[in-house]
Amino acid sequence: MGKHIVILGGGTAGTMTANRLCRTYDDRRECRITVVDQDDDHLYQPGLLFVPFGLAQPDHLVRPRPRQLDAAVDYKQARIERVDLDARTVHLAGGIRLPYDVLVVATGARLLPEETEGLTGPGWGEKVFTFYDLPGAVGLHEALERFEGGRLVIDVADLPLKCPVAPLEFAFLTDWYLQRRGIRDRVELTYATPLDAAFTKPVAAKALGGLLKEKGVELVTEFTLGEVDGERGRLVSYDEREVPFDLAVVVPLHGGAEYVERSEGLGDELGFVPVDPHTLQLPGHPAVFAIGDAAGLPASKAGSVAHFEGEVLVHNIGRHLAGQPLDASFDGHANCFVETGFHKALLIDFNYDTEPLPGHFPGPLGLPLLKESHASHLGKLAFEWLYWHSLLPGRELPGIGSAMPEHGKNRASA
């Protein structure tokens, strides 16, 4: 009887993992792979950034989940009730039980706008938006088209958040969009963040903060969102500072999937799965792993992280099934194109220990790091094709591996 690997979540991380496992275990008698998700819509999340500016069409960003999976994968569309770690069983809606030999939690992060006082109250969907889901991004597109001037604030409620550079990209693109419409001089742009600078760590914070300044965006730091007062148009931090707005773009609090909270021993306080940061295995439960945004790691919640984790995860699942010790080789590698407007982008590359540094990626002759270029903008645009046709099918990218490359990085600037 073969082993049964159950993957919860058919998004970026779950789909890549399932397809990679299919390449590794091509004999279904040896290994069966099941993917569970509650709906059928696979959303290309990086595209959400472009929807508010009319640069991406919403219906182009969604494709059916099962069609992204290898034909050998069993796909089940069902609500996940809970995981019983002791019985090694997943309980699905309708009383269905799914026993597993290996469990991979890949159900991502959930937006929790209702957890911030007033965020979903008066003004929500009218002058208070998020672009972190498709309906929000579409609503924001309409609001931006109607916007004729005033105070526009972009606010990150608190950490962790998916794609931590997306709110900065949104600020840069808003500057570009308003200039294109000829109304930039009628808008006060503000970026509010709970961090003590534009981004984490000094070198990247300086580079990205410098870009905000260059584009005339006011930076408000250590602003942890306590309340949204939509009626009076103001964001209020827990330390009682206020940022007034006519249009607010808020990245809500994030948490893990609901069923994680209902599953004893699976999640942390925020519903993320606290796996070992280097092996991705849940301490005390050797058959359980987590990947992507669902994992409670001190890493960026970005698709690139899921991709790099996948390499280590599939290797470690193999070692676990063979009764061998795991490789503790995941280093927190993340890699993001940061769109900066005017057909430019910059690239950042970092891991648990190394902050985003200048230099070149993946080596000295590669794309510039932390520096705007047209080439990086083209890379960002090309990424969508790569996502559907190379990354989701679980193919490796030549020259770009899980471990963060050291050569090409300029540490003298740190």
Add this chain to the structure above:
Amino acid sequence: MPTTTYAGSAVPVDDEGFFTDPARWTEPMAEQIAKEAGIDTLTDRHWIVIRFMREQYAAKGTGPTVRVLGKTSGVSVKELYQLFPKGPAKTAAKIAGIPKPRGCI
């Protein structure tokens, strides 16, 4: 590495004044660190948070974020900001003698 003297003992701290060796911390040091952080008196509510920070550090190797504190310490985020007005996670970590909490991004 810089050192600071609390309750008569020199302890190693980082550039921002956070303890780098939590084992060197003693409860009498807390009042002095708190005063330097602008908190005149440590109440029982402060001590709930301070002890919780140390327990979390011992269990997880890093102090909790404000959001996690609000969910798990028994003190709401609003009250945390009343107790530690200049940023609860950082101030409480400093008073509790643990390194600066590592936030994720």
